[in-house]
Amino acid sequence: MTLQARTQTSYWLETAPPGAPAPVPAGDTTVDVAVVGAGIAGLSAAWELTRRGRSVAVLEAGRIAAGVTGHTTAKLTALHTLVYDRLRRTRGTDAARLYARSQTDAIRRAAEIVDELGIDCEWEEAAAYTYVRDGARADEVRAEAAAAREAGLPAEYVTETELPFPVAGAVRVTGQAQFHPRKYLLALADEIRRRGGLMHERTRVVDLTEGEPCVLTTENGARITADAVVVATHYPVFDRALLFTRLSPRRELVVAAPIAEERAPRGMYITPEENTRSMRTAPYGEGKRLLIVTGEHFTPGAGDDVEERFERLAEWAARHFGDLTFTHRWATQDNDSTDSVPLVGPLHPGSRHTYVATGFGGWGLSGGIMAGGLLGELITGGTAPWRDLYDPGRVASVVREGTEFLKHQAQVAGHFVGDRLPPLSGPSVTGIAPGDGAVVHAGGERCAVYRDDDGQVHAVSARCTHLGCLVAFNRAERAWECPCHGSRFAPDGQILQGPAVRPLEQRDI
Known part of the structure; x- marks a missing residue:
């Protein structure tokens, strides 16, 4: 590996x-x-x-x-982990049916556009699966299969898949798609x-x-x-x-490696276990497919060791799919609503x-x-x-999902308050290694300081230009990230991802 x-x-x-x-x-x-x-x-x-x-x-x-x-990861499916049982409980069976109809209509619409315009985008029909390995959670996917079927999807509960490891249970929905987005x-x-x-x-x-x-x-x-x-x-x-x-940002990592076609799963899989594991394969030359594995979600700017998370995800993929040589790795970002x-x-x-x-x-x-x-x-x-x-x-729906709403707001409020308190201590500029960054206290304010591979120091304001939360450095992706609403900035402060519309202000330290 x-x-x-x-x-x-x-x-x-x-x-x-x-x-x-x-x-x-x-x-x-x-x-x-x-x-x-x-x-x-x-x-x-x-x-x-x-x-x-x-x-x-x-x-x-x-x-x-x-x-x-x-x-x-380019999965085009109406099976969204465990959403139907949750919708049925929180918003009723009619809402679950409308959700299924609208998402299925989107797949049909994309297929029509591909056909109408003759788009060569590696379109493949595939089945989608939500699985669990923990037997104690089998009832969750059994309930999801029933709710998805009641909502109008061709869903069934299965205990056998093409994955190279056993599962306790899974929801399978056929007639879904994957493509090159x-x-x-x-x-x-x-x-x-x-x-x-x-x-x-x-x-x-x-x-x-x-x-x-x-x-x-x-x-x-x-x-x-x-x-x-x-x-x-x-x-x-x-x-x-x-x-x-009503939105909380979530970042996830992706690793990809070629795999022999005969060993490649053809379905699209996801599990809520193990901090999410999602996988599918894409065409990748003669006799091979590209295995794409996603997971290890975290809040951007939360200070996680992202490099360690990449290693963990790659190790998981290699442990289950054999010796792999990873050709690509990247990260994506999503926003979760309070009611899914x-x-x-x-x-x-x-x-x-x-x-x-x-x-x-x-x-x-x-x-x-x-x-x-x-x-x-x-x-x-x-x-x-x-x-x-x-x-x-x-x-x-916000009232029904009040717990998620309050949880997210408490996290953001913690940053709004805590980020404005004077620091008791913190790292120094001299302690920042090449390729790394840290928020330091300099000149009476917090500065986001990055040291490039040549040892040159670059400093910008550590306050996100969206609503003022303090950013943190993601060393694996070399980016400043805001934990409140997910804005991301390059080491020099330029915007990589909104909602911020202004770069971090330059500082001279």
């Missing part, structure tokens, strides 16, 4: 290069709908609106499909352009003025005027409804022309495609039977 992966780049990004960047806006632009974010949710919404005859501009802070969607989305972006849609990369939106029309302002001062705005930035960069109180259901619809209760898609909880592919269809209907005056299920303004 080789733990040192050849690259820390996502396999999807490496095998589907983006080509020439889409231009930043040369000046002010007017369109029917402006979409902020070019991941699966944003591009799906742009596609649905373009095909309905709306003029659309997509504004992406980085590159198309290079953010969260470019770091997924970046190839799919780059083709979709090309078709949006062909139909007259505008694509802008390296275009960070920093301000939104709601009205009739709405106006977006970009980092370089360009103004985009639109009748409607979709905020599909994974974590909302504009949070007029305080959705951050995404937030898709009006940005806030008083909103008439602004919309949001967030809180996909690790199931952003089916969720993002679903969100695109739902937002297309809402913006063009159509109907969708599951609009109330996903409405961000829903209240009853």
Whole structure:
């Protein structure tokens, strides 16, 4: 087993290069709908609106499909671990049925688009499994199988799988899919352009003025005027409804290694045990497939030893699948809603022309495609039977899920208070090793200090520019991370991931 992966780049990004960047806006632009974010949710919404005859501009802070969607494990399924039994208990059987219908409709919609546009994205039909190995938890998956079947999925409880280890029980749902998400989305972006849609990369939106029309302002001062705005930035960069109180960020690691085709599982698997283990395989040349294993979730900025977590995940994969040479490793980030259901619809209760898609909880592919269809209907005056299920303004589910809500808020409140108290002690700049970083007290404030491989020190403010929580250093990925809402920054303070829209301020120490 080789733990040192050849690259820390996502396999999807490496095998589907983006080509020439889409231009930043040369000046002010007017369109029917402006979409902020070019991941699966944003591009799906742009596609649905373009095909309905709306003029659309997509504004992406980085590159198309290079953010969260470019770091997924790319499972397109309506079986989301143990969601159906929970929904049945907290929101009722009708809600569970609508959830199943909407997620299944998203898979069908993606298959239609692949067929219609002739997209070569390694589309494969596969069964999805949620399994447990602990016999004491078998009743959980048995209940999930019953709830998923009642919700309308072709779900069954099984005790045998193709995995190289025994399971105590599993839910199996056939007719699901897996694919290359970046190839799919780059083709979709090309078709949006062909139909007259505008694509802008390296275009960070920093301000939104709601009205009739709405106006977006970009980092370089360009103004985009639109009748409607979709905020599909994974974590909302504009949070007029305080959705951050109902979202908690979660980061997960991914390791990948080639495996002989005859030893490769063809289904898609996940277990809530062992701090989550998720796996599937993808085409990888003659006689091989790429084994993709995900897990070891943690709160970004919590100070975990991420390198140790990578080692743990790789060791687990090698222990179960034999001697492996890891070619890729990367990490992804998800936002969990307090009731396990995404937030898709009006940005806030008083909103008439602004919309949001967030809180996909690790199931952003089916969720993002679903969100695109739902937002297309809402913006063009159509109907969708599951609009109330996903409405961000829903209240009853938050009350039912009060424990999760209060737990998350207590964690964030702890940072808001604790991060503002004077430090009793802490590391010194001289104690920071090359390639590492730490928050130190210097010049009367906390500074985030990074020492590069050549020994040069780089310092920025340690306060996240979103709401002021203190960042922490992720040594494995060399990034500053905020534990409150998941903003991430490069060692020099530049934004890697929102909701922050301003970099960390430079400091001279």
